[in-house]
Amino acid sequence: MPLTYKFPYDIPLDRELISLGFESTSHTFGVGVVRLRHGFVDVLANVNSQYKPLKGGLHPREAALHHMEKAYPLLKQALREAGVGLGDVSLVSYSMGPGLGPCLRVSASVARFVASYYGKPLVPVNHAVAHIEVGRLFSGLEDPLVIYVSGGNTMIVAARDGGYRVLGETLDIPLGNLLDTFAREVGIAPPYVVDGKHAVDICAEWSREFIPLPYTVKGSDLSFSGLLTAALQKARRVGGEGLGAVCNSLRETAFNMLVEVAERSLLLTGKKSLLLVGGVASNTVLKWKLEKLAEAHGIPYYGTPPEVAGDNGLMISYTGLLTYLYGVSVEPEKAVVKQRLRLDEGDYPWLRG
Amino acid sequence: MAERVDYFNKGAEAVLYRTRILGLDCIVKKRLDKPYRHEAFNKVFKEYRTRVEARILSHLKSLGLNVPAPLIVDVSRGILVLEYVDGVPLSSLVDSMGREELGVVAGDLGRQVAVMHSNRVYHGDLTLANTLYGGGRVYIIDFGLAGYSDDVEEYAIDLHLLHRNLQAMHPGIAEEFMNRFLESYKQWYSGAFEEVRKRFLEVRVRGRYVDRELRKTVMRDRYVS
Numbered sequence: 001m002p003l004t005y006k007f008p009y010d011i012p013l014d015r016e017l018i019s020l021g022f023e024s025t026s027h028t029f030g031v032g033v034v035r036l037r038h039g040f041v042d043v044l045a046n047v048n049s050q051y052k053p054l055k056g057g058l059h060p061r062e063a064a065l066h067h068m069e070k071a072y073p074l075l076k077q078a079l080r081e082a083g084v085g086l087g088d089v090s091l092v093s094y095s096m097g098p099g100l101g102p103c104l105r106v107s108a109s110v111a112r113f114v115a116s117y118y119g120k121p122l123v124p125v126n127h128a129v130a131h132i133e134v135g136r137l138f139s140g141l142e143d144p145l146v147i148y149v150s151g152g153n154t155m156i157v158a159a160r161d162g163g164y165r166v167l168g169e170t171l172d173i174p175l176g177n178l179l180d181t182f183a184r185e186v187g188i189a190p191p192y193v194v195d196g197k198h199a200v201d202i203c204a205e206w207s208r209e210f211i212p213l214p215y216t217v218k219g220s221d222l223s224f225s226g227l228l229t230a231a232l233q234k235a236r237r238v239g240g241e242g243l244g245a246v247c248n249s250l251r252e253t254a255f256n257m258l259v260e261v262a263e264r265s266l267l268l269t270g271k272k273s274l275l276l277v278g279g280v281a282s283n284t285v286l287k288w289k290l291e292k293l294a295e296a297h298g299i300p301y302y303g304t305p306p307e308v309a310g311d312n313g314l315m316i317s318y319t320g321l322l323t324y325l326y327g328v329s330v331e332p333e334k335a336v337v338k339q340r341l342r343l344d345e346g347d348y349p350w351l352r353g
Numbered sequence: 354m355a356e357r358v359d360y361f362n363k364g365a366e367a368v369l370y371r372t373r374i375l376g377l378d379c380i381v382k383k384r385l386d387k388p389y390r391h392e393a394f395n396k397v398f399k400e401y402r403t404r405v406e407a408r409i410l411s412h413l414k415s416l417g418l419n420v421p422a423p424l425i426v427d428v429s430r431g432i433l434v435l436e437y438v439d440g441v442p443l444s445s446l447v448d449s450m451g452r453e454e455l456g457v458v459a460g461d462l463g464r465q466v467a468v469m470h471s472n473r474v475y476h477g478d479l480t481l482a483n484t485l486y487g488g489g490r491v492y493i494i495d496f497g498l499a500g501y502s503d504d505v506e507e508y509a510i511d512l513h514l515l516h517r518n519l520q521a522m523h524p525g526i527a528e529e530f531m532n533r534f535l536e537s538y539k540q541w542y543s544g545a546f547e548e549v550r551k552r553f554l555e556v557r558v559r560g561r562y563v564d565r566e567l568r569k570t571v572m573r574d575r576y577v578s
Contacts, residue, residue, distance in 0.1 A: 158521075165521035171559050210393050217498065219478040219514035252391055259389050264365040268444075268482050268522065289389035296388055340563065344520075 003043040005137050007036060009350050011325050017090040018044070019324070020078075020114070021317025022071075022107035025099025025127045026152060027051045027058055029067040029106065030313030031078035033089075036321055041137060044082035046307065046314035047074050053190055057180070064102035071110050078313070086118050091329070093320020096124035097341035098152070104337035107316075112332040121329035123320040124336075127311075128153060128343040129164065131304075133322060134315035135277035139302035145271040147262050147290070150278035150311075151176035154258070156220060156265045157343065162352040166344045167265040168220025176280050178224040178254060186235045186243060196282060196306060204251050206244025213253045220261045220268070227253060251285060259289045266297060274301045281309035322350055366402070366497060371437065379424060380438075384431035384497075399431035402497040407433055409474055409496045416472060418465050419492040438494070440487025447481060447523055447530065455526060456533045461491040463537030466511065469493075471543035475500060475507035480518035505544070509552035512538075516557070 016037035023030040030048035034041055051066035053059065079085065094111035097104055115122035132146050146157040155169035183189035183199040192199055214230050216223040231250045235243055266274065274294045280286060287303045294301030308314060326349040361371040361380060370381040384403055386395040407426040414422045425434035443458060462484065469476065477498030485492040519527035539546045558568040
């Protein structure tokens with residue numbers, strides 16, 4: 001039995017639609033298949049493969065090579081799991097950006113091919129919007145304040161006046177990037193994530209001590225670069241066993257900053273629920289802090305589960321479907337990718353209400 | 354000393370109570386411990402922010418700006434007693450204001466922020482929710498994230514925060530308000546306005562995934578001119 005969720009938008013539809021989506025903005029290549037019928041969304045398939053560097057960080061070219069290798073087998077697997085053929089698909093969607101150019105091109109190429117060969121409508125999807133929309137689908141929250149944290153993004157977002165508005169964001173590096181870079185520089189990664197736990201979290205368990213580190217909150221904006229530099233300096237000075245305290249303090253400081261700006265935005269917007277999305281949404285400590293925040297304000301909180309928190313094909317296929325229902329599609333020759341695509345610049349007709 | 358203490362409002366980090374002390378209308382601002390924050394952090398935050406807010410409010414009051422005067426400070430308990438200001442946040446008014454009135458309040462806010470910056474003070478959380486409008490005056494409140502700095506960066510960030518808050522919460526009047534604000538700011542800022550303006554543009558394009566051409570243009574201006 002596929003997972004089924006109530007479609008949160010009221011759009012009359014007398015036929016069923018099947019959407020095939022490709023994700024490849026960064027380290028993940030993913031294929032998702034969803035079906036919309038009778039006001040319910042069925043998740044038919046969500047297969048993803050992550051590029052994991054053996055040393056150092058993510059090299060865009062290496063990641064893109066991984067995606068090219070995985071594209072065909074993953075598509076085949078997704079269709080088999082979904083029990084549909086390419087001919088049955090109603091539309092094809094792909095992640096248009098923001099992301100790494102070489103990676104983005106892979107999903108766009110595959111999607112263009114499938115769409116033109118089988119004569120299917122082609123729908124570009126903003127990756128950040130996909131994270132948010134799939135969070136709204138899974139949580140059933142109507143109009144939440146969204147906290148979107150991943151390796152490439154850190155922002156507080158709310159829907160307002162027919163668009164997504166960014167209330168606060170990082171002025172330099174994103175939260176996921178802060179943790180990854182720190183882990184890499186002090187030599188505890190890669191692998192960045194082991195059994196669903198980040199290297200910094202594992203290391204933080206060695207200590208319960210706190211070292212003061214720079215805390216930079218500017219209104220609802222954040223800055224992590226000074227924190228990173230200071231933490232690295234501390235780590236070099238204490239070395240070895242002292243690293244636990246640095247990891248613990250780094251994590252506590254960074255998360256406190258995020259939760260503080262989330263709280264400020266919550267009061268500013270008056271939203272009545274809290275939604276956490278993006279790769280870092282899997283982090284149990286951050287989840288705990290946001291649960292406490294929601295509890296203090298007496299509002300519901302939902303964090304997307306690991307299989308849709310990180311980058312995945314499902315969120316693209318679902319958001320592609322949603323976009324298509326408002327008549328948006330592009331010709332294959334105009335299906336471009338954009339490395340820089342801001343969340344607050346797009347047009348999202350379903351928010352007009 | 355206090356006759357009656359009534360719950361007044363709740364902000365992101367403090368609860369406000371209203372009372373009368375020695376016949377004076379007062380707001381008691383008590384900073385709260387956060388359940389999500391380790392106690393070591395809670396203590397530092399509470400004490401530091403209470404101290405900073407009290408110090409800066411009394412400085413700004415002495416400059417003649419419209420801010421509530423601090424009356425009593427208890428740093429270790431995170432309590433600040435302020436003069437009561439009768440007004441409504443601009444955030445709940447601007448969307449229904451006429452153009453003319455909007456220009457006047459934007460100008461008044463611009464003047465005060467400029468005077469503040471001219472005296473090395475930055476606010477750190479400048480939004481319309483942190484203002485009060487009453488008796489034809491704009492008051493600036495909530496100085497918990499404020500500080501002293503000679504760096505135009507901090508002033509530019511104040512402008513950036515205000516602009517972003519306008520765009521996010523009041524998209525209809527955002528640019529109009531900001532233009533009137535800056536016109537007045539320019540007149541009253543005692544330093545080189547051009548420096549602040551340039552840095553303000555720069556902070557704006559620092560956000561993630563900003564169009565590369567736009568970023569290049571702004572950053573080039575910084576080094577070439």
